[in-house]
């Protein structure tokens with residue numbers, strides 16, 4: 108009896124079967140989806156899906172920004188020509204992007220996830236609030252990945268002039284009035300071609316807030332790379348091209364009132380900022396980007412760089428009475444300076460710091476040296492002349508001559524409520540700028556990572572940085 112009934116109406120049986128299968132598949136799909144959401148939101152770190160999506164978007168953004176920003180039409184055409192000529196394989200680069208992008212998915216770890224399930228329950232409401240916040244922040248997420256790709260594009264420029272050209276083209280493509288300012292070269296090197304980039308909105312030549320940082324970096328060049336630890340590595344990611352990228356992104360939110368100044372020579376002679384004084388600006392607030400670990404500086408220590416030169420008379424080391432050693436008085440003076448206790452102190456800035464950076468002199472162990480010198484640097488908390496007088500007075504006692512290379516006073520800085528504060532012991536371009544009323548110093552990442560082979564910035568901090576700069580500029584414009 109059963110067999111004919113099945114054969115009699117096969118279509119009537121197949122439909123519910125198909126439906127059942129469809130529903131089962133759909134439920135399975137939903138289960139997988141919810142499992143993925145569980146991984147995404149309850150799995151503390153890493154968050155593989157989000158990380159993976161971010162990577163795809165960053166890589167594609169990077170490719171896109173290279174095609175559009177690095178170049179004008181002519182360059183794009185050249186690239187297309189290359190594709191046609193078979194020199195450039197887009198499919199290969201896309202495959203590389205994709206395989207790089209799905210790498211974070213291999214971070215799935217089932218055990219930690221199971222451990223987290225117990226705490227997942229009380230996190231349930233938190234999950235909803237996160238979902239809500241994230242869905243409302245799609246524009247923000249866009250900005251997030253833009254700042255990372257922009258930082259990488261800047262860091263991957265091996266020379267400062269390339270970075271300057273990139274910033275100029277990027278801003279011009281976004282309706283900014285951009286001018287380049289030639290900065291005098293060091294030691295008469297005409298090939299150096301150092302430039303500042305200054306940009307304002309059309310019709311707003313003297314904005315009251317100017318975002319400012321530097322495009323030069325210390326050597327050697329290190330290309331950008333994203334580490335598994337959630338940091339972006341490379342020369343200049345934190346000092347200071349990551350901050351430049353954040354300022355570029357932040358400035359797009361303002362149609363007037365905000366300008367951009369990116370100088371060169373901050374790491375060497377501050378010539379870029381000195382030259383920027385000739386732009387004729389009268390800026391109310393200068394917001395300077397340097398590594399400050401998301402804190403706002405209340406003050407910056409000053410600097411005094413000096414050379415100590417000791418002259419002697421050389422002779423055979425077995426008969427030292429026939430000559431005069433240049434190194435001995437220098438050693439005595441240096442130890443006296445290092446042990447001196449009465450350098451100026453400041454309740455806010457702290458103590459004066461001395462570093463004996465370079466010592467040189469003599470030619471061989473069996474020759475009494477006739478020449479010796481030392482390069483010393485003070486982080487001063489008073490007028491540098493006070494410390495300069497202390498050094499000169501003691502140097503005279505040992506017949507040592509002194510030469511001051513550079514000096515600048517400490518600077519008191521303007522800071523906003525709501526940001527943690529600190530005192531910057533390191534030097535920046537701020538003392539060399541003469542065109543502002545109030546200066547602020549703010550950026551992400553640590554000065555301790557700057558100038559090292561492991562220079563890095565946390566991707567989380569980098570993604571938040573444009574928002575912080577927008578907040579700062581809005582607060583200043585409203586004040």
Ligand SMILES: [Zn+2]
Nearest residue numbers: 346347373397
């Ligand atoms: Zn710097």
